[in-house]
Amino acid sequence: MLVLSRRAGESVVLGDDIVVTILEVRGDVVRVGIEAPRSxxxxxxxxxxxxxxxxxxxxxxxxxxxxxxxxxxxxxAQDD
Incomplete structure (x- = not known):
C-alpha cells in the first residue's frame, strides 16, 4: 500500500485519467473529490x-x- 500525506487542495493522479483531490480536512474527517471517467x-x-x-x-x-x-x-402431492 502506498501511503501519502496530502493537504487540502492537493491531489494524487492514478493512471492517466483519475484524480483524487483532498477538498477539506476537519478534525478526523477528510472530504475527498474524485474525478474519473464514467466507466x-x-x-x-x-x-x-x-x-x-x-x-x-x-x-x-x-x-x-x-x-x-x-x-x-x-x-x-398425490395426483387424483
Whole structure:
C-alpha cells in the first residue's frame, strides 16, 4: 500500500485519467473529490461490504424454506 500525506487542495493522479483531490480536512474527517471517467466504478468500501452481505443473505435460503422443501420432498402431492 502506498501511503501519502496530502493537504487540502492537493491531489494524487492514478493512471492517466483519475484524480483524487483532498477538498477539506476537519478534525478526523477528510472530504475527498474524485474525478474519473464514467466507466470507472467508485464506491465507498463500507457500502460494498454491506451489499456483499445482503447478497449473501439473499442467496442463502432460510431454515423455513429448507424445512418446507424437505417436507415437500418427503411427502409429494398425490395426483387424483
Amino acid at each position: 470507472v466504478k467508485v464506491h465507498r468500501a463500507e457500502l460494498l461490504a454491506q451489499l456483499e452481505e445482503t447478497n449473501r443473505q439473499a442467496a442463502s435460503p432460510s431454515e423455513d424454506v429448507v424445512a418446507n422443501l424437505a417436507r415437500a420432498l418427503d411427502h409429494p
